[in-house]
Amino acid sequence: MASAINYHTVGSSIFEPVPTFGFLERYGCLSEQAGRHDLPYHVLGSDLAGVLRTGPGVNRWRPGDRVVAYCLSVELESSDGHDDTMLDPEQRIRGFETNSAASLSRRW
Numbered sequence: 001m002a003s004a005i006n007y008h009t010v011g012s013s014i015f016e017p018v019p020t021f022g023f024l025e026r027y028g029c030l031s032e033q034a035g036r037h038d039l040p041y042h043v044l045g046s047d048l049a050g051v052l053r054t055g056p057g058v059n060r061w062r063p064g065d066r067v068v069a070y071c072l073s074v075e076l077e078s079s080d081g082h083d084d085t086m087l088d089p090e091q092r093i094r095g096f097e098t099n100s101a102a103s104l105s106r107r108w
Helices: 007-013 022-028 100-107
Strands: none
Touching: none
16 A cells, blocks of 8 residues: 655645646536536545555456556547547646546546
């Protein structure tokens, strides 16, 4: 098990350089799906340390596997990001411009 404090966690918790709830509120207005990010709380961070255990149907990962993750969150509504997510016009930083609880519950 692991724990971390990263740049986004610190910045979000002290509202510097800007309060993150503004990002979440604006994002939540874009669509019903994005609305799940506009919550009265913010689950911070985007760290990933490794695989501790797996659930039913997980075949490619094993406990102890090391993983690499990046904090980019994309909805892929625009075809611009289908071949390269870095080109998606709606990309956001997970756990800073999105609510991690909402984005992780759908993706993982």
